[in-house]
Amino acid sequence: MTAQNIAAALAGESQAAQKYLAFADVADTEGYPNVARLFRAVAYAESAHARNHLSVLGGIGTTAENLKAAWGGETFEIAEMYPAYEAVARLQGNESAQTSIRYALQAEVDHQGIYDSTLRGVEGEKDLGAEAMRVCPVCGHTVIGDAPDECPRCGTHGLHFKEF
Amino acid sequence: MDEAVEKRLPKPEDLSAMTEESLKAAFAGESQAAEKYIVYAEQAEEEGFPNIAKLFRAVSFAETRHARNHLRVMNGVNSTTDNLAAAYAGESFEIEEMYPAYAEIAKVQKQAQASRSIKYALKAEMDHKWMYAEALERAIEGKDADAAPVSVCVVCGHTAIGDVPDKCPVCGAAKEYYRTF
Numbered sequence: 001m002t003a004q005n006i007a008a009a010l011a012g013e014s015q016a017a018q019k020y021l022a023f024a025d026v027a028d029t030e031g032y033p034n035v036a037r038l039f040r041a042v043a044y045a046e047s048a049h050a051r052n053h054l055s056v057l058g059g060i061g062t063t064a065e066n067l068k069a070a071w072g073g074e075t076f077e078i079a080e081m082y083p084a085y086e087a088v089a090r091l092q093g094n095e096s097a098q099t100s101i102r103y104a105l106q107a108e109v110d111h112q113g114i115y116d117s118t119l120r121g122v123e124g125e126k127d128l129g130a131e132a133m134r135v136c137p138v139c140g141h142t143v144i145g146d147a148p149d150e151c152p153r154c155g156t157h158g159l160h161f162k163e164f
Numbered sequence: 165m166d167e168a169v170e171k172r173l174p175k176p177e178d179l180s181a182m183t184e185e186s187l188k189a190a191f192a193g194e195s196q197a198a199e200k201y202i203v204y205a206e207q208a209e210e211e212g213f214p215n216i217a218k219l220f221r222a223v224s225f226a227e228t229r230h231a232r233n234h235l236r237v238m239n240g241v242n243s244t245t246d247n248l249a250a251a252y253a254g255e256s257f258e259i260e261e262m263y264p265a266y267a268e269i270a271k272v273q274k275q276a277q278a279s280r281s282i283k284y285a286l287k288a289e290m291d292h293k294w295m296y297a298e299a300l301e302r303a304i305e306g307k308d309a310d311a312a313p314v315s316v317c318v319v320c321g322h323t324a325i326g327d328v329p330d331k332c333p334v335c336g337a338a339k340e341y342y343r344t345f
Contacts, residue, residue, distance in 0.1 A: 001269050002269055002273045002278045005278075006278050006282075008262075008266075009281075009285065010196060011192050011195070013285065014192070014199040015192055016251075017198075018191070018194070018195040018198060018235070019240065019247075020251065021228060021232070022236070023247035023251065025232075026247060027247070029170075030244050031308070032244050032303065032308045034299075034308045034309035034311055035248070035299050035309045037309075037314060037345050038309050040345050041315070041316050041345035042251075042292050042296075042314075042316075044316045044343060044345070045288050045292065045316045045322075045323050046321065047202060048284075048316065048320065048321035049281070049284065050196075050199040050203075051202075052280075052284060052321075053285075054203055055203075055281075056278050060203055060204075060207060061207075063213050066204040066220075067204075069200075070200070070201065070204065073193075073197055073200075081189075084186075085190060088183055088186055092179075092180035092182060092183045094177055094179055094180055094183040096174045096175050097179060097186070097187055100174040100187065100190075100233040100237045101187075101190065103230065103233060104190065104234075107229075107230065110226075111226065114219060115219075115223075118219060122216065127212070127213045127214065127215045128215035128216050128218075128219055129215060130215055133222040135222050135225050135226045136226075136229070138169055138229065139233075140225075140229040140230050141226075142223060142226050156168070156169065164218050164221055164222035
């Protein structure tokens with residue numbers, strides 16, 4: 001029971017953190033910079049709770065184990081979750097939902113590929129190359145190296161990509 | 165948010181029940197993936213894999229974009245006053261129902277680490293609740309929140325407005341462990 005509760009709390013804290021980050025962007029747009037700052041600070045606190053719960057659940061392993069877990073999660077989303085959700089949204093004619101699902105599904109394919117090659121490197125004790133990574137702020141399309149002129153998934157201009 | 169980005173985002177939609185269920189589950193999944201990848205990034209740094217840490221941070225950011233998109237489609241992102249009211253309600257639920265129930269069960273089952281993780285969260289949510297209440301009162305009058313710094317304990321999430329305490333009153337972590345926003 002406690003394991004189930006901590007898993008539910010991890011889900012709750014993670015969702016709260018993401019909501020607050022989205023709310024912070026709205027507060028910035030509406031001219032409430034201090035409310036935006038409050039939302040970001042509280043989101044950070046919820047992330048600390050999520051990390052603590054994850055740790056209690058034994059969910060933090062070595063980097064090789066973490067890459068495997070990450071690859072497993074992406075694979076589930078690609079192979080099962082998003083195709084099923086997409087089919088339901090199509091059946092029900094929910095256009096926006098289909099877009100949101102498609103953006104995620106396509107990006108998870110990028111992530112699965114990158115995690116796969118990175119894991120193979122780590123198994124040979126090699127870090128990933130130092131090349132920058134770039135992420136589309138609309139659809140989450142993820143590339144290693146330069147941003148495309150235009151996102152091939154959602155059409156957002158490459159200059160909006162966030163660099164890591 | 166940049167207007168060029170904003171205009172391309174999926175829009176809120178009148179959702180059928182099953183599709184709404186799907187998006188709720190997808191939002192939960194993306195949110196948890198984003199948090200896990202941040203933790204994995206910290207682990208990769210400790211193990212001397214700075215570029216893998218960067219990868220986990222980049223992918224975490226991508227998952228936050230998906231979480232935001234799903235939330236928007238479900239009509240979960242509104243005006244700041246509505247968002248503050250929703251945030252306040254979420255914290256209230258965790259304080260009044262969720263965490264006290266979880267804390268009782270963890271105690272009965274003698275799960276010391278789970279009890280600690282629950283206590284840290286519950287204490288911080290109490291601070292968040294009044295902070296959101298204050299910000300909401302001001303926002304209703306069209307006023308921004310107070311300009312004082314907001315600091316968060318990296319260990320337990322204790323949140324303080326104004327001066328950082330010398331020692332975290334919840335977990336005892338030293339001042340240096342606070343991150344200021």
